[in-house]
Amino acid sequence: MSLLVESSVLAEVMSSVFKAMTGLDVRPGGDAPEFQPIVAMVCLSADEDRMVVFLRLGEELALQAAGAMLGDKAIRWGPDAEDALGELANVIAGNLKPHLRAGLILSLPTVVRGSNFRVRIPHLAVSQSETFSCPEEPLIVMLGREG
Amino acid sequence: MIFWKSSKTETGPRKLTVLTVDDSSTILIILGKLLSELGYEVLQASNGLEGVHMAQAKTPDLIIMDVTMPGMNGIEALAKLKENPKTAAIPVMMCSAEQTGKDLDRAFQLGAVEYLIKPVTAERLKAKISKILPPATTM
Numbered sequence: 001m002s003l004l005v006e007s008s009v010l011a012e013v014m015s016s017v018f019k020a021m022t023g024l025d026v027r028p029g030g031d032a033p034e035f036q037p038i039v040a041m042v043c044l045s046a047d048e049d050r051m052v053v054f055l056r057l058g059e060e061l062a063l064q065a066a067g068a069m070l071g072d073k074a075i076r077w078g079p080d081a082e083d084a085l086g087e088l089a090n091v092i093a094g095n096l097k098p099h100l101r102a103g104l105i106l107s108l109p110t111v112v113r114g115s116n117f118r119v120r121i122p123h124l125a126v127s128q129s130e131t132f133s134c135p136e137e138p139l140i141v142m143l144g145r146e147g
Numbered sequence: 148m149i150f151w152k153s154s155k156t157e158t159g160p161r162k163l164t165v166l167t168v169d170d171s172s173t174i175l176i177i178l179g180k181l182l183s184e185l186g187y188e189v190l191q192a193s194n195g196l197e198g199v200h201m202a203q204a205k206t207p208d209l210i211i212m213d214v215t216m217p218g219m220n221g222i223e224a225l226a227k228l229k230e231n232p233k234t235a236a237i238p239v240m241m242c243s244a245e246q247t248g249k250d251l252d253r254a255f256q257l258g259a260v261e262y263l264i265k266p267v268t269a270e271r272l273k274a275k276i277s278k279i280l281p282p283a284t285t286m
Contacts, residue, residue: 016266017266020266020268021266066173069173069176069177070173070176071176071180079172080172080173083171083172083173084173086171087171087173087174087265090171090215090244090265091244091265091266093244094243094244094245094246094264094265095244095246097244097245097246097247097248098246098247103248103249104248105248105249105250106215106244106245108170108215108217
C-alpha cells in the first residue's frame with residue numbers, strides 16, 4: 001500500500017486543523033475500532049484522477065468537536081453537527097491538497113451516520129489508513145484513490 | 148490598498164458591515180462570532196445568489212465569500228458582483244480550505260482583494276481584514 005501523503009504530514013494537518021477548529025489535541029496512534037458510526041468524506045478530483053479523504057469517528061467525539069466549533073456544548077446529532085463534521089473534513093482535505101497532486105478540486109463534503117453500514121465507492125482503493133487519538137477517542141483518517 | 152467608507156451618519160459613527168457568504172452554517176457561526184468580537188456588524192447569506200442579492204440591497208463594507216458552494220459558487224457570485232456598478236467597488240475576500248488552484252487565480256483576476264484560508268482563526272481573520280478595513284471602532 002503506497003502512501004498518498006507522508007504520515008508526518010497527515011499528522012501535522014490533523015493536529016493543526018483540529019486545534020484551530022475545535023481546540024482539541026490530536027496525536028497519532030491508538031487502537032482502531034472496526035466500525036465507527038460517523039464518516040465524513042470529501043472527494044478530490046483532477047482530470048481522470050479521483051481521491052477521497054475519509055474521517056471516521058465515534059458520536060461522542062463528533063459531538064464534542066461539533067459543539068466546540070458551534071459554541072454549543074450540549075449539541076445533539078442533527079443538521080448543525082453534520083455541517084460541522086462536513087466542514088472539518090473539508091478543511092482537512094483542503095489542507096492535504098497541496099501534498100497530493102496539482103490541479104485537484106474539492107467536492108462538497110458528505111457525512112454519513114448510522115449503526116450498520118459500509119461506505120463503498122466503486123473502483124476506489126484505500127491507500128492509507130491512520131489512527132489518531134483525540135484526546136483519548138479514536139479518530140481514523142483514510143485516503144483512497146480510484147484506479 | 149485600503150477600502151472604507153469615511154462618511155458618518157447624523158446619529159454617530161456608522162458601524163462597518165461585513166457580509167459573510169458560505170453554505171456551511173458552521174463557518175457562518177464562526178465568522179459571525181469572530182467579526183462581532185472585532186466590532187463589525189455581520190450579515191449572512193448561505194449561497195452565492197443570496198449573497199449577491201444581499202450585497203445589492205445592503206452594500207456592505209466587505210464581503211467574505213466561500214469558493215465552493217452548491218448552486219452559484221463563490222467565483223460566479225464574485226463575477227456577478229463585479230459586473231454590477233452598485234456592488235463592483237465592494238471589496239471581496241474569498242475564503243476556502245484550498246490553498247492553491249485555478250479558483251484562487253480566477254478570483255484575483257475577477258477582482259478579489261484577499262484570500263482567507265480555512266481553518267479560520269481570529270488571528271488569521273484579523274490580519275486579513277486589517278489590510279482592507281480600518282478597525283471597526285474607529286469609524
